[in-house]
Amino acid sequence: MPVAHLTLDPAFSVGPVRRNTFGTFVEHLGRCVYTGIYEPDHPTATADGFRGDVLALTRELEVSTVRYPGGNFVSGYRWEDGTGPRAQRPRRLDLAWHSTETNEVGVDEFVTWCREAGTEPMMAVNLGTRGAQEALDLLEYCNVPSGTHYSDLRRANGAQAPHDIKFWCLGNEMDGPWQIGHKTAREYGRLAAETARAMRMIDEDLTLVACGSSSSSMPTFGTWEREVLEEAYEHVDLISAHAYYAEHDGDLASFLASAVDMDHFIESVSATADAVRAAGKHTKKIGISFDEWNVWYQHRAESRPPSGQDWPVAPVLLQDKYNVADAVVVGNLLISLLRHTERVHAASLAQLVNVIAPIMTEPGGRAWKQTIFHPFALTSAHAAGQVLDVAVRAPQTQTAKFGDVPLLDAVATREEETGALSVFVVNRSVTEPLTLEADVRALGELQVVEAVTLANPDPYLAATPDNQDQVAPQPNSTATVTEGRLAAQLPPVSWTMLRLAP
Numbered sequence: 001m002p003v004a005h006l007t008l009d010p011a012f013s014v015g016p017v018r019r020n021t022f023g024t025f026v027e028h029l030g031r032c033v034y035t036g037i038y039e040p041d042h043p044t045a046t047a048d049g050f051r052g053d054v055l056a057l058t059r060e061l062e063v064s065t066v067r068y069p070g071g072n073f074v075s076g077y078r079w080e081d082g083t084g085p086r087a088q089r090p091r092r093l094d095l096a097w098h099s100t101e102t103n104e105v106g107v108d109e110f111v112t113w114c115r116e117a118g119t120e121p122m123m124a125v126n127l128g129t130r131g132a133q134e135a136l137d138l139l140e141y142c143n144v145p146s147g148t149h150y151s152d153l154r155r156a157n158g159a160q161a162p163h164d165i166k167f168w169c170l171g172n173e174m175d176g177p178w179q180i181g182h183k184t185a186r187e188y189g190r191l192a193a194e195t196a197r198a199m200r201m202i203d204e205d206l207t208l209v210a211c212g213s214s215s216s217s218m219p220t221f222g223t224w225e226r227e228v229l230e231e232a233y234e235h236v237d238l239i240s241a242h243a244y245y246a247e248h249d250g251d252l253a254s255f256l257a258s259a260v261d262m263d264h265f266i267e268s269v270s271a272t273a274d275a276v277r278a279a280g281k282h283t284k285k286i287g288i289s290f291d292e293w294n295v296w297y298q299h300r301a302e303s304r305p306p307s308g309q310d311w312p313v314a315p316v317l318l319q320d321k322y323n324v325a326d327a328v329v330v331g332n333l334l335i336s337l338l339r340h341t342e343r344v345h346a347a348s349l350a351q352l353v354n355v356i357a358p359i360m361t362e363p364g365g366r367a368w369k370q371t372i373f374h375p376f377a378l379t380s381a382h383a384a385g386q387v388l389d390v391a392v393r394a395p396q397t398q399t400a401k402f403g404d405v406p407l408l409d410a411v412a413t414r415e416e417e418t419g420a421l422s423v424f425v426v427n428r429s430v431t432e433p434l435t436l437e438a439d440v441r442a443l444g445e446l447q448v449v450e451a452v453t454l455a456n457p458d459p460y461l462a463a464t465p466d467n468q469d470q471v472a473p474q475p476n477s478t479a480t481v482t483e484g485r486l487a488a489q490l491p492p493v494s495w496t497m498l499r500l501a502p
Ligand code: AHR
Pocket: 027, 070, 071, 072, 073, 172, 173, 214, 292, 350, 351
């Protein structure tokens, strides 16, 4: 059996685990909001009309932040439509997803939902059809305590205390020709800079995210980041990155190596941001908000919006069903995000419910976990302390898309006070089990506290409401520590979490 070696040493760490790595995303898209987080007639509905079963699963995911309200949706959105008495809220065409938006849920309801879910809102402003003024109005509505037009309107609408939203995205995917109000990098960079500058006049204590590229395969990738940051460097804190992966033409080996692309994406944006920093003689460093990432089968029929005269409310859209291999890739993408914790200050799994999501619901019925729920929930719960700089020596495998890649990928985190260690590891082999051997002598005497593996003889097995146990991680009884050497057997196409403590 091939063997992969890791060396872990607390003297070599790359930075702290950042809670905001474990964000997700709620967009007014398909059934994410309506019959996703909100369904007043559902048997589990709270007094505010939110699905209690979805709230419970969201808490179990330990979600740090939730980006809202889009996505492509935000680039045509009028936030005022979603405020005030429900009966008077307008129904509008949502051009991004060719749907009808009823506006039953808006900013006030979303913030209430976040408080109930134990998470923080990350608000996006419309820089597609709108501009700095409307962003300022929304910020005033959310964060000014009282005594102005919009803050008093919020109070009249029932929210006495300010929402105090600290995390703001300056538009969405403005590099994409599909985006309403798509712009060149220079046009967008100027608008982002001016919007950011004015927003800080209302509230200095904001984290502001400029739009980066919507994928690393965009023809403008690299140039976009450079030009946007040349315009906006001093005014923003983070630049966004978006990436979706899928298996194409039965090439499972390349799909399992998707994190190679995420590594490349993060390292390229970091290099570009640092080049602008040097040329502009800036001192601060720009971080990355990887605020859309996931597996998404975009070519499937369910990703195609309705057309013609059909403008449905909350249609079935992007309801991807995830299998075991998809969960292994999601686990590996989290490994990549954590490995780059020095640069990646925030991330959002896109999305949360029904739309390319870890949680699925039936209208009026059950809510259940998709396969990708598990690596997210376990990594969010157990990655803590410092991310260690893991030295990996692993056999290589050939992939059509990325050339030779290591069969094993891993990251480890360690809490200094307790000495607790979490190791997250994937075996990317399509066919071969792999032995993991990790040298942990530098970490003192440790014992295995928990070892679980997500795998199945059929990597294409998907989760349904009726087979939840079959696709959940199972205890891995092969994990041992002997004389400072951690060993475990990793089945092909698998994601594993190993927790050790003194
Ligand atoms: O998450 C689905 C869509 O993907 C978002 O609306 C958009 O920002 C991205 O292209």
